[in-house]
Amino acid sequence: MNCMEFRRISLEDPQHMGDEADQHLEQCTACHTYYRGLLQQERLLEKAFAIEVPDDLAARVTLRQRLEEQGDSAVTMLPTRDNVVAPVKWRKWATGFALAASIVAVTLGINLRTQGNPAQIAQMLVDHVEHEAYTLQLQDAVTQGRLAYTLNNVDIETLAHLGGVTFAGNCLIEGQLAAHLVVQTESGPVTILMMPNSELRPFDYSSADATRVQTVALERGSLALIGPEAVDLDRVRERVISSVRVLRI
Numbered sequence: 043m044n045c046m047e048f049r050r051i052s053l054e055d056p057q058h059m060g061d062e063a064d065q066h067l068e069q070c071t072a073c074h075t076y077y078r079g080l081l082q083q084e085r086l087l088e089k090a091f092a093i094e095v096p097d098d099l100a101a102r103v104t105l106r107q108r109l110e111e112q113g114d115s116a117v118t119m120l121p122t123r124d125n126v127v128a129p130v131k132w133r134k135w136a137t138g139f140a141l142a143a144s145i146v147a148v149t150l151g152i153n154l155r156t157q158g159n160p161a162q163i164a165q166m167l168v169d170h171v172e173h174e175a176y177t178l179q180l181q182d183a184v185t186q187g188r189l190a191y192t193l194n195n196v197d198i199e200t201l202a203h204l205g206g207v208t209f210a211g212n213c214l215i216e217g218q219l220a221a222h223l224v225v226q227t228e229s230g231p232v233t234i235l236m237m238p239n240s241e242l243r244p245f246d247y248s249s250a251d252a253t254r255v256q257t258v259a260l261e262r263g264s265l266a267l268i269g270p271e272a273v274d275l276d277r278v279r280e281r282v283i284s285s286v287r288v289l290r291i
């Protein structure tokens with residue numbers, strides 16, 4: 043099993059990944075660290091879903107869900123004051139409510155540090171890229187389906203075809219779910235991190251090792267580009283921004 047497969051499987055159900063994934067976890071330090079972060083996020087979400095909700099919320103959600111998907115059995119797992127979601131089952135419930143999860147994440151105030159200086163934030167982003175360095179090596183373009191799925195997970199809609207994407211996956215950046223893309227250019231791979239739940243200060247920073255890091259504000263949240271200085275990051279950025287739309291909640 044490679045790192046990409048591992049991360050896909052771990053996002054589906056981190057607590058029951060199967061033997062192959064467990065083996066990979068033992069052998070791969072990068073995935074091990076990633077997995078620890080993922081479990082932390084799981085715990086946060088679990089806590090978030092244990093928060094008391096208005097009495098009629100379950101009824102409202104159930105009604106809406108029934109209208110949308112008639113007869114879906116997952117609908118029965120709804121948290122109310124009398125019916126606290128069992129830890130193992132919460133995920134089933136959560137699957138259909140990614141939007142709710144991101145609202146909770148924001149209201150809990152676990153936002154990315156917005157006050158750090160550009161050098162610090164740039165370093166954090168570069169570390170993230172290095173941490174997932176295998177993503178820079180991939181050469182085959184991902185399918186548009188894969189790309190759309192990755193972006194949808196963070197409430198971003200694809201408006202136009204975005205070519206040249208060789209990696210698309212969701213990962214955690216400082217505890218916030220992000221879309222992590224890699225685009226291959228003639229001058230090297232560019233990493234694009236879309237973070238609708240993190241307000242990063244906009245900056246354009248060149249690090250000592252000729253890596254350029256740029257952050258820009260989206261309609262909601264931030265976008266970061268990390269790539270070699272030789273790459274025309276502005277062009278990549280414009281191409282990305284014109285092909286996606288951040289959905290407002």
Ligand SMILES: [Zn+2]
Nearest residue numbers: 174213214222
């Ligand atoms: Zn990542």
